[in-house]
Amino acid sequence: MTIRIGTRASALALAQTGHVADALTAASGADIEIVTITSEGDVNSSSLSRIGGTGVFAGALRDALIAGRCDIIVHSLKDLPTVPFEGLVLAAVPPRADARDALCARDGATLATLPAAARVGTGSPRRRAQLLAQRPDLDVVDIRGNVDTRLSRVRQGDLDAVVLSYAGLERLGRLDEATDVLDLVDWPTAPGQGALAIEVRAADAAHLWAPYPEATVVGAAVSALSDPVSSYAVTAERAVLRGLEAGCTAPVAAAATVGDGRISLNAVVFSADGTKSISRGADAAYDSTDLSTLQVAADRLGREVALALLDAGAAELAPMGAGA
Incomplete structure (x- = not known):
């Protein structure tokens, strides 16, 4: 049989999809067809915060899957809204x-050694806040x-550095x-960063989704491709x-770690200018012989940490944007 995988057409999206395609072939013996799809985020050059980052990359892929143009879709999990999409299953x-x-900088610079007033590029409000929190002297652009476009701006001297996902650089x-x-202890990243998400139509994932x-x-x-530890860590985040x-x-x-019968979660909300932040963390035990207990613990832990952040004033500290 042939499985059609829907993906964005960027080099990173195609590289990520290539890894999924190879794993699917190894697991099932299926032939793979790659279907490229253009999303709003690919054609609108405005900042993500302005166009509403939630779903700007995922929406077109999901529409294509519902319409039957492909059989599965692959996302960077950090770009995927948390609200379920009717008719689809993660x-x-x-x-x-x-x-x-x-950090990818000229002259081998680190975040600590960038010159004063260095121009650092990012499209992420979270990264912007973190940069300014640690280096308020920087000019964050x-x-x-x-990825190639961003790196070229450093090579050409328009920017002194850019901040990118380590996983994305590795996949390319x-x-x-x-x-x-940047270490996760001092610099936690976006919920789900580094993970991929594979969505299918609900009827295809019937073993996960009643009433099929x-x-x-x-x-x-x-x-067969899913990794429970990765799945439940990102569930918490x-x-x-x-x-x-x-x-x-x-x-x-947010950053979650799983191991030795415990799941730990730390999360931070930043003010847009990086001058203030609120952090909260918690951990919980689970039965390592029954991973369903890890699923329950992960979801509960994430909700508990979110409530603690809200109780500490997170909603007043930062613009949350459209609902996830």
Whole structure:
């Protein structure tokens, strides 16, 4: 059989989809067809905060899946709204890549050694706030474009540095561009960063979604790619966004770790200018012999941390944007 995978046409999206395609072929023996789809985020050059980042990359892919133009779609999970989309199911989160951010700077500079008033590019309000929190002297420039476009602005001298996803650089074979990798303890990243999400139609993922009795061949093939630890770690992080009713571009960071029968979660909400922040964390035990307890613990932990952030004034501190 042939499985048609819907994806955006950027180099990074195609690289990510290529990894999923290879895994699907190995798991199911299916032939793969790549279907490229143009999203609003690909054609609108305005800043993500202005056009409403929530769903600007996911919407067109989801429409194509519902319409039957493809059988599954692949997203960067950090771009995926947390509100369920009617008729679709998030059927698999493959093993997560490195969730850290990376600075790509001229002359091998790190965040600490960038010159005063250096021009640093990012399209993320969260990264902007974090940059200004650590280096208020920086000139943070709002940018859009694919990875190559952003890196070229550094090489050409228009910018001194850009902040990008480590996982994205790795998937493109561009890790040599990174001059500073920012530790998650001091620099937590977007909920779900480094993870991919595979969505299918609800009827295909029948084993996950009542009232259908069993999965189709497509649903079964996709479910085989899912990594429970990665899935439940991002469940906790995304539950923070959902609890805050925050959009994907809100200045919110979250990092969850899973292991040895415990799941830990830390989240931070920043003011837009980086001068203030509120952080909260919690952890919970789960039964390592029963991963359903990890799913319950992850969702509960995310909701508890979101509530703690709201109680501390997070909603007044930062613009949350459209609901997630």
